[in-house]
Amino acid sequence: MKIRAAVLEEFGAPLSVQELDLAEPKAGEVLVRLAACGVCHTDLYTASGADPSGYAPTVLGHEGAGVVERIGDGVTSLAPGDHVVTLFSPQCRECEHCRDPRTNLCLAIRERQNLGYLPDGTTRLSRDGESIRHFMGTSTFAEYTVMPEIALANVNRDAPLDRACLFACGLSTGLGAAINTAKVQPGSTCVVFGAGMVGLGAVAGCRLQGAEEIVCVDLSEDRLELARGQGATTTIIGGPDTVQAILDMTRGFGADYTFEATGNVQVMRQAVESARMGWGLATVCGVAGKGETLDVVPRFLITGRRIAGSSFGGVKGRDQVPHLIDRYLAGDIDVDPFVSHKLTLEDVNRGFELMEAQDGIRSVIEFT
Ligand SMILES: NC(=O)c1ccc[n+]([C@@H]2O[C@H](COP(=O)([O-])OP(=O)(O)OC[C@H]3O[C@@H](n4cnc5c(N)ncnc54)[C@H](O)[C@@H]3O)[C@@H](O)[C@H]2O)c1
Numbered sequence: 428m429k430i431r432a433a434v435l436e437e438f439g440a441p442l443s444v445q446e447l448d449l450a451e452p453k454a455g456e457v458l459v460r461l462a463a464c465g466v467c468h469t470d471l472y473t474a475s476g477a478d479p480s481g482y483a484p485t486v487l488g489h490e491g492a493g494v495v496e497r498i499g500d501g502v503t504s505l506a507p508g509d510h511v512v513t514l515f516s517p518q519c520r521e522c523e524h525c526r527d528p529r530t531n532l533c534l535a536i537r538e539r540q541n542l543g544y545l546p547d548g549t550t551r552l553s554r555d556g557e558s559i560r561h562f563m564g565t566s567t568f569a570e571y572t573v574m575p576e577i578a579l580a581n582v583n584r585d586a587p588l589d590r591a592c593l594f595a596c597g598l599s600t601g602l603g604a605a606i607n608t609a610k611v612q613p614g615s616t617c618v619v620f621g622a623g624m625v626g627l628g629a630v631a632g633c634r635l636q637g638a639e640e641i642v643c644v645d646l647s648e649d650r651l652e653l654a655r656g657q658g659a660t661t662t663i664i665g666g667p668d669t670v671q672a673i674l675d676m677t678r679g680f681g682a683d684y685t686f687e688a689t690g691n692v693q694v695m696r697q698a699v700e701s702a703r704m705g706w707g708l709a710t711v712c713g714v715a716g717k718g719e720t721l722d723v724v725p726r727f728l729i730t731g732r733r734i735a736g737s738s739f740g741g742v743k744g745r746d747q748v749p750h751l752i753d754r755y756l757a758g759d760i761d762v763d764p765f766v767s768h769k770l771t772l773e774d775v776n777r778g779f780e781l782m783e784a785q786d787g788i789r790s791v792i793e794f795t
């Protein structure tokens with residue numbers, strides 16, 4: 428079939444929205460009609476050429492939500508008409524990692540997905556016979572996409588898809604960091620560094636876990652206002668004195684849980700240093716620049732602090748994304764303030780501009 432899609436032709440150049448060919452889903456694959464897709468930093472990171480593992484030509488986009496149109500042979504967990512959220516982090520439910528509750532890093536299709544291929548090593552996307560790769564196994568800046576069954580979460584049909592798409596990446600990452608990775612205990616004190624999509628999700632996750640104090644740190648007063656809306660009890664403008672400010676608030680001990688959601692390695696260090704002596708846990712969500720390292724004085728660890736990393740919030744996507752969306756529908760998570768702009772696919776580059784200008788939390792592309 429012919430589809431319109433936003434193609435990364437050349438690093439550093441704007442995406443080009445054009446007509447491509449999309450082949451039918453093969454065994455274990457699903458054809459999805461996209462309804463909405465968020466524009467995320469990872470798309471821009473790859474488009475810019477900064478990502479050393481990036482490739483082109485490819486169709487970007489990974490924060491998608493849509494409706495199953497057709498299924499390939501052997502697909503049993505989805506049927507036409509089902510509403511789905513795309514998962515760049517799949518869940519096969521069979522590999523060593525999927526069977527272990529300690530991780531969400533499914534091993535089933537990692538290598539091929541990282542290279543932009545579907546599990547059988549080929550692509551369904553093409554143009555005049557030239558194959559076009561599937562970015563993150565999702566390629567959701569497109570009217571339709573073909574994805575592996577194991578990379579689609581079947582979600583409640585009552586959820587508006589222009590909200591559900593945020594659960595495909597940043598929002599679930601933040602929520603999961605608090606709920607799965609840190610497993611925040613009721614009554615605890617939390618600090619979240621960064622109030623973008625991931626940090627705001629972490630604030631909401633800490634609130635859902637019953638944290639008593641939630642401090643949010645950001646450079647933008649507008650974003651801190653959003654953090655208060657998600658449950659932050661104290662907000663502070665970040666800077667070199669942030670660690671001292673947090674120690675002053677916690678009788679010199681530091682916070683039970685800290686979360687880093689900025690991608691800045693200096694802030695990661697602050698997250699470690701403001702975690703509580705004895706048991707404080709610093710959870711790192713941000714993606715640092717190529718070659719950057721996190722500098723930690725070992726004394727912070729010997730005196731009982733721990734550091735954890737979190738990919739997609741430790742969320743096992745097919746099991747947990749539907750559950751998080753049910754919590755949203757139950758009124759536990761306020762998603763509306765995160766959708767700052769609505770765009771058409773033709774305006775996808777505008778989404779990147781808005782993101783670079785830090786205008787709003789997420790731009791969402793809607794397909795009509
Ligand atoms: N681990 C994962 O699976 C995963 C998934 C999605 C995104 N990410 C990463 O998470 C990070 C955050 O993503 P986002 O979409 O929320 O980004 P964002 O750019 O929207 O938000 C980052 C926030 O950090 C704030 N900030 C910057 N410097 C700061 C400082 N010194 N002190 C306090 N706050 C500061 C900014 O003002 C901004 O509000 C990025 O690095 C992104 O690549 C990770």
Ligand SMILES: [Zn+2]
Binds near residue numbers: 467468470490
């Ligand atoms: Zn993303």
Ligand SMILES: [Zn+2]
Binds near residue numbers: 517521522532
């Ligand atoms: Zn698996």
